[in-house]
Amino acid sequence: MISRFTSTNLLRGAVRYYGSTSTSYTLPDLPYDYKALEPVIAGEIMEIHHKKHHQAYVTNLNASLEKYAAAESAKDVAAMIGLQSAIKFNGGGHVNHSIFWTNLAPKNAQGGVSPSGPLADAINQQFGSLEKFIEKFNAQTVAIQGSGWGWLGYDKANSKLVISSCANQDPLSTIGLTPLLGIDVWEHAYYLQYKNARADYLKNIWQIVNWSNVAERYSKAKRLKHIHDKIAFNLVNLLYSIHWMDNRIE
């Protein structure tokens, strides 16, 4: 409840800030060459995926946010509502792909190296083993109808890993989970190489998953949950004390 309130205000502030000045979202650079992920993902796919698709999401996100800021200053609520789906689609696309590029790494640079540490413990505890986790993840992701993303997310409320999926470019935050690892199963992510064999693409992609990045996101999520819980606990205590002091003053 509290986090949604603050995050909405943060979004409003961000929109006002980014809409009014010249700073806007930019396409992040890939941490590796376009051809570095071959033979799992062809260089042609990486180039088109990064330069054309992700760039289009960034461009359209900036355009939508500009229009949103203009509508906000004109107090045109209908226009603001009309722009929300474009912001969700393009913003989601930008967020998802930015995570995706860091989730992958070339085979000679950590790609495919099995996880270790707390993440590995959590996976083994919840799914039995890494192989079983991959099997379950692939079964769920290959069954996504049409276009979407398969996700490994972190459920802060229950401190659990969750295998989930989202349609189109909806970010995982819409389900209330923290994204750790996402696999793009829009056809533009694999069609030029794997054609309609999505299952083969999902079988091979684990050779280039950057588990150290996933583990980093996992520990950050747990730390944030810890801080978030502390703030919430202190805030509730503060409110109770104020209430008690009110009663005492009377």
Add this chain to the structure above:
Amino acid sequence: MFSSFTRSTVSKLVNGSGASALINARTYYRMPSVPYAQKGLKPFLSERSISFHLEHHKTDIEKANNLVDQTPYRDLPITQVLRQAGGDSEEAPFFNLASSHFNQSFFWKSITDRITEPSVFMLKAFRMDFGSFEEFKAKFSRNASSMSMPGYTWLVFRDKSLSIINTFGSGSPYELEGAFPLLCLDLHERAYYLDYQTNKKKYIANFWNFVDWEFVENKFLNALVQDKDHKQSIEQALVEEYEREMYAFDRDQQSEKDAYIENAKKQTEQALANKDDIDFDDDLEQQLDKEELDGRFAVEEETSEDLYSEDDFQIKK
């Protein structure tokens, strides 16, 4: 086809044998014929692109056939299934597959390697609802290129008029009340990615040269079977348009003639007023003289005799 009684007795008889699997597993959905699949549709879609897309379509059909027996829609034709099962959340996976199968089949039927043209009737309907055929194509193309999420763009007949709608994912045009689909364009990435990658506009532009207008017209006439008034109104409007054009042509000729005569009169008056020598057309005058001498304009003098005398009609005594 078979009543449930017959089906159950037959299945009891053959349950012991391996034939039960064959008899009970009836295939409901089939791939339509795609005659251009071998050659492809250059330069619109390559044979390679079509064949991979057909493979995807085949897996959808297999999955749908595996599910259909467990649904309450097993005996309905597919259009009825799509009309009724849209809101059924339990059978959502089946609906998605059936809708996907229908949409893809409709796309295969909407395009062809034959050279076809929209008929006069179709063109009049486009003029009535979109202003012109070019405007319809422009609007359809705009709708298609504005879709960032995968789906289809449809031309549908609904509420006595043609309109253009978009469906997303495995949505169906039958989810709209009373809509009859006439034409569709597939905007899933698998339909164009191998040939065009991100250049969707070129894919849409090429589409117009491969539309099967005979199929579109058949679908339109089928839809109009239930709305004969509208069909008559289109035909009536077409006839009226022709008549107007014909009269306009005559009127134009008449007005041209009048304008010429007016002009000639003005020139003559001016010449007389300025006391100029009127510029006679010498060639024309010579020709008229010649024709008069030849007797072409000889006017026959009227005789006082009628063609028939009264004697001709009297019985000779």
